Amino acid sequence: LLTCIYATKEATKKKKSKLYVPQIDCDIKAAKIINPEFIAKCPSGCQDVKYRVYGTDIYASFSSICGAAIHSGTIDKSGGKILVQKVAGQSGYKGSFSNGIRSLSLPRWRESFIVSEGKPKKGVQYPSTLEYSSSSNTPVKGKCKIFCWECVCVCVCVCVCVVFFHIQLHLHYTYCKVDLSFLIDGSWSIGKRRFQIQKQFLKNVAQALDVGPAGPLMGIIQYGDDPSTEFNLKTYTNSKDLQNAIEKILQKGGLSNVGRALSFVNKNFFEDANGNRGSAPNVAIVMVDGWPTDKVEEASRLARESGINIFFVTIEGPDENEKQNVIETNFVDKAVCRTNGYYSINVPSWFSLHKVVQQLVKRVCDSDRLACSKTCLNAADIGFVIDGSSSVGTGNFRTLLQFVANISKEFEISDTDTRIGAVQYTYEQRLEFGFDKHRTKQDVLNAIKRINYWSGGTSTGAAINYAFEQLFSKSKPNKRKIMILITDGRSYDDVRGPAAAAHQNGVIAYSVGIAWAAQDELEAIATDPDKEHSFFVDEFDSLYRFVPRIIQNICTEFNSQPRN
The missing domain is CATH 3.40.50.410 (von Willebrand factor, type A domain)
Known part of the structure; x- marks a missing residue:
């Protein structure tokens, strides 16, 4: 093994590995690629008007990457290699006509990018496979194949794949920007043990979201007979402090008046004074043990019409014998935007709740589903x-x-x-x-x-x-x-x-x-x-x-x- 590694090092000295540059299509938008900095190759023909570009010099991530590259003069219509760097969102993207492409103005967007000549910077390693926001771990396999040499293949592959997987988990929600309220069940029916499981679930969500001023913010309301705010959106601006605060929440007790809690959120929570940013979608996630003890349909409708995206997470819902005790049948379908299952998650047991963390966070952070024409x-x-x-x-x-x-x-x-x-x-x-x-x-x-x-x-x-x-x-x-x-x-x-x-x-x-x-x-x-x-x-x-x-x-x- 030592001889093999030595030989590999010698071979590396003699021949420098060639950078593999992934190709992207003309319609790929910067927001769809997770990597914060990368080199890519654009094909020819990306000057078509259907590939929208927003901004000048600094472009909204809603733009076609290759269209922006032509507009900036980095490449021409024949295509070529470009370096893309993600930067913070801007206000007042300016439209202009340049190099045959008309870019449009945009008042505001959550993320931007700049393009330059596709030459690697000294000391910077660029990905050979781009990670897309909706992709699986498949690109990792390709990366292993490219960077593995004979005899240390297993060693290098394991290292690269594990590191890349952790980066992927971290970056997947880096560009998630939502104002999020959790309505947690504090009723007596939940019990102390399950209330603790609920708090651990919130801590896991906070960790997955990577809470911060430029990303998602999270506040919590506990409901029983009446709702009360545990902390609002601006109270904590990092996941660690938020997790510590969640651990200190004490159970209220009382009934499960979810409808009253939704009315409270609609009227009181998403205010500027509470940290509502305006530029971020408003999302309310309702945790329910069993079923509510009041009606939710009207309160939910008013909240949705006010611009709040409502998600329901129900745990251990009523069985056939218990449904006669439910005040409002099909309460989840009446509460959420649509009955296609996207806005509701049913968990059969509290001990399975941890399994839906990533699923929930991915849905909440899906900007396409939370864009105006995609939802209520x-x-x-x-x-x-x-x-x-x-x-x-x-x-x-x-x-x-x-x-x-x-x-x-x-x-x-x-x-x-x-x-x-x-x-x-x-x-x-x-x-x-x-x-x-x-x-x-x-x-x-x-x-x-x-x-x-x-x-x-x-x-x-x-x-x-x-x-x-x-x-x-x-x-x-x-x-x-x-x-x-x-x-x-x-x-x-x-x-x-x-x-x-x-x-x-x-x-x-x-x-x-x-x-x-x-x-x-x-x-x-x-x-x-x-x-x-x-x-x-x-x-x-x-x-x-x-x-x-x-x-x-x-x-x-x-x-x-x-x-x-």
Whole structure:
């Protein structure tokens, strides 16, 4: 063995191992790769407009890596090697046109990256296999094969794999940023031993999350007869202090009034004074031993409509003989966003609770599922105000309706998720359908197709007043009111007064102008800042370009202002 190792060292001196550079596809976004710094190779053809880029010099991690590399001038459209470094999130990403790529502006994002020439830095080791946020441990095997030499293969492989596995566990949630409240069961039914198991579970979650100011923050509410805050989001900013505080929590006793606890969270917990950051999704995880002793459906609905993602972890739920004692049957399905099992975890025994730590943390940190169009996080009422004047024309009107459909289909549509309404206007106004008319995505898309072109003049101010009276005045409490107005010309009446009134009544207004639309009117209609809410194109056929930007702005604005 000694002779073999010596020979390997000699061979290493004579021939330096070649760095293997992994290739990535054009559509890969920086947020999908866990590694904080890496060298990768981009293919040719990544200058296509479908590969979105956000920012200039410093790019939001929501961007295509290769698209950003071309935009920055690091590579051209033929592709090449690049060095990618993750950096902190920014405010005010600036859009620009460079090297054939139009990058978009973005108000805020949780993580950024920079790209430079793909030359390794001295003394820095770069991964030969990139670790993706949704991948398994498979890449580890590939890494062993690349770095193993004959006779010390087993030794090196074990070392590399074990180290890499620990790094993976640590990095998997490094870029997780959520404001998290745990509602823990302190009722007498749980008993002292199981209450201690519950606390250990919380400590394990805190460790897996790697709590910190730039990542996830965690507070705890204990419920029994009544809920009380053990500590809020800003009390502890690292996992160690948080774990020590969890260990000191004493059991309250009482009933299991989960509905009352959810109402408390909705009204009191996610406040700025308690450390709510606005830029991070609000998540409530409810721990339940058995079943609640009050109703949860209404409290859960109001919490969801306020922007809180609700997860339920139920332990030792009722069996067939006990279900007659449950006040509200199927209480979990009535409480969570959807009944697909993603937002609920059923654990058969308290002694199995430790097995779901990673599963729960992974779900809570899945930014795609917590993004606005993927969940009931931002349950909104979106009203389209559509110009049907003579200058639009029949063909362009169909293009305009396709634009409306393209935005609508990005959202989850139901009575508790996003609702869609539409008004068409000329000199007069017509309610095409209200928020309560269609409750599925397909019904909404079919209704949009059925809208008939009206033709006439252009009274945009009157249309805004009409939309508020017929749509937004009937919006549900806690629903975010969003108006998207599309017009191709100057209005015959004043738009400033009606727009100001809509803004004052909580309507967030987006204006989209085509061809002869007046820029000053578009800016007056749009909510401040104008540049994030007002858009203009020369031709109807270019409307599609604004779909992803409008959706992203709606999401970002919701996260920064999570309450109506």
